[in-house]
Amino acid sequence: MKAFLILEDGTVFRGTHIGARREIISEIVFNTSMAGYLEVLTDPSYAGQAVCMTYPLIGNYGICRDDMESSRPWPDGFIVRELSRIPSNFRCDMSLQQFLEENNVPGIAGIDTRALTKILREKGTMNGMITTREYPDAEEILPRLRAYTTGKVVEKVTCREKYTVRPSAGLADNGPLSGAARFDGAAYEKGLREPRPSLVKELNGSGLRVALLDFGAKANIARSLAERGCEVTVYPARTSAEEIVADRPDGIMLSNGPGDPKECGDIIGEIRKLYDTDIPIFAICLGHQLMALATGADTYKMKYGHRGGNHPVKDLATGRVYISSQNHGYVVDMEKxxxxxxxxxxxxxxxxxxxxxAxxxxxxxxxxYHPEACPGPQDSRYLFDRFIRMMREGGSENA
Structure with missing residues (x-):
């Protein structure tokens, strides 16, 4: 079946329909990862966006549910050059096409994804429509495309009630097992397996309790802490600072998440209260931006953002460069x-x-960036150990 991708600048790509058969309008972004499309699809940070994969063949190893970062895909749509409909992997549970259909995610294949990426790099991220309907005059729908905004998507992706991930079995208690929570209990328990033998020697977080604010947290954040012996309590995004402090955590984590950080006004106010405590805090991605806003800094939208598993970042203290996984369209303004x-x-x-x-x-x-991700070597996993050391020692690493 024919499908069309119509951008807000009037550009039209013609391809083949994949996934669910429905029409969507979304913000079109691109990801440069060569692998990890399932982690991309199940990353809540993509809520409100449709993702174009620049690597030309997607779906060749199918869907392995154990690798999911949450219980469902979050992008509005999926754009690929070529969809592999016959996956080959001993861990495969289903094809990518079946996964998209099962979760009502529409998509388009057979277009020149690198040409699309060049447009987004030159003109900046823009909105678009994926549809199987052929519009004789694309101009008539452009005002609808330009009017689209992602909105307050953190409220959409956060968990509905708090729950605990315990280090003994690496499994979630309470919250994820209820219908109101975001995660499916069975899928989440599969993902949070018992600590791997290679990490046993790193379980220096035994007895430490971490409060994780869920702005769209990937499962591997809680898993990374549980593997190191921490008990992690995950809180909905709008939980008050008073409730978190009353639970007396040894440390606080602010997670990744979708959308414009300035849309999170009430959350920013609560983070400011957490900043004023002496509790150690480690923040990732959106959490990093929210902490900056809470302390008087500013953020701005990037032209096309950073999305992929090959972004080099330099540690200014050591001069060492790490290869990182990233997914963000906003950045902290250093001038402010x-x-x-x-x-x-x-x-x-x-x-x-x-x-x-710092x-x-x-x-x-x-x-x-995402230290819980694995864009190749586990370059940045040491940051979790640094956080545990900070909680253990109770002293400031930045003083």
Whole structure:
């Protein structure tokens, strides 16, 4: 069946329909990863967006449910050059086509995804429509495309009630098993397996309790802490600072998530209260941006963002460069950062944008990229160990 991708600048791509048969309008973004399409699809940070994969063949190893970052896909649509309809992998549970159909995600294949990517790089991220309907005059729908906004998507992806991930079995208690929570219990329990033998020697977080604010958290964040012996309590995004502090955590994590950080006004206010405590805090991606906003800095929307598993970031303290996984369209504005509050800790080697902050005199550090991801070597996993060391020692690493 024919399908069309119509961009808000009037560009039309013609291809083949994949996934669910329905029409969507969304923000069109691209991801440069060569593998990991399932992790991309199940990353809540893509809520409100349709994802174009720049690598030309997608779906060749099918869907392995154990690798899902949440219980369902979050992008509005999926765009590929070629969809592999016959996957080959001993862990495969189903094909990508079946997964898209099962979860009502529409898509388009057979278009020149690199040409699309060039348009987005030159003109910036823009809205578009995926449809099987042929519009004689595409101009008539352009106002609808330009009017689209992702809105307050954090409210859409956060869990509905708090729950606990315990280190003994690496399984979630309470919240994920209820219908109101975001995660499907069985799928989540599969993902949070018992600590791998290679990590047993790193279980130095035994007895530590971490509060994880879920703005769209990927499952591997809680898993990474549970593997190190921490008990992780996951809280809905709008949980008050008072409730979190009353539970007396040893540390607080602010998760990744979708959308414009400035849409999270009430959440930013609660994060400011957490900043004013002496509890160690580690923030990732959206959480990094929200902490910056809570302490007087600013953020802005990037031209086309960073999305992929091959972004180099430099540690300004050591000069070492890491290959990182990233997914964000907003960034902290370094020109409006007060050095008395925070200083740059990491920088993107490609474009010089900020990739992390160290907060002056506080037990707080934040990164823009994803240390829980595995874009190749597990380059940035040491940041979880640093967080545990901060909780153990109780002293500021940034003083």
């Amino acid at each position: 950062l007060d050095p008395k509050v925070a200083v740059p800790a990491f920088v993107n080697v490609n474009d010089g944008t900020n990739e992390g902050l 907060y002056t005199g506080k037990n707080i550090f934040t990164v823009q």
